[in-house]
Amino acid sequence: MATTRCAPEHRLLAADPDRHHELGTHAAWYVVAGVVTTGVQAVLFLLLRDELGSQVANLVAIALTTVGNTEFHRRVTFAGRRSNASKRHLQDILTFAFYAGYGSAVLAILDALVDRPTSWEETGTLLLASLVGGFVRFAVLRWWVFAHREAATAQTG
Secondary structure, three states: OOOOOOOOOOOOOOOOOOHHHHHHHHHHHHHHHHHHHHHHHHHHHHHHHHHHOHHHHHHHHHHHHHHHHHHHHHHHHOOOOOOOHHHHHHHHHHHHHHHHHHHHHHHHHHHHHOOOOOHHHHHHHHHHHHHHHHHHHHHHHHHHHOOOOOOOOOOOO
16 A cells, blocks of 8 residues: 555655765765876876877876776776676776866867966866866766665565
8 A cells, every 4th residue: 555645654765775975975975086086187198198189198097097086986986886897898998088178178268368377277177177077977867877776676566
């Protein structure tokens, strides 16, 4: 028999009392991984920039950190949530494409606005762009790649 909204056992937030804490835990681990990954990406960019140029150094840094970052999220941030391997791989490709295009555009805009930007100006600009893009990626990871799947139960009445 179905319960009504007025029933004392009805929960407005979720059937699992710990579930509403999950968002905060996911966000905290996402920030930790984001800080570490962005730091590694910045160091790689700085190390490769003079040898490869800004655009290529940015692409290499993104390529080397994207897969590791997603794997960290699978094992730690969203541990316990199942995900489809093809969704994770597609998300890796889309993340790389997004950050590659986004980072390249940001570097091109900086280059148009600043005559010969320094490596620190380029790195700072990429870090700021990464912060903005990180909010979008968190939403994609949480609500699509590692989406919470309720156990399907059929109720007959």
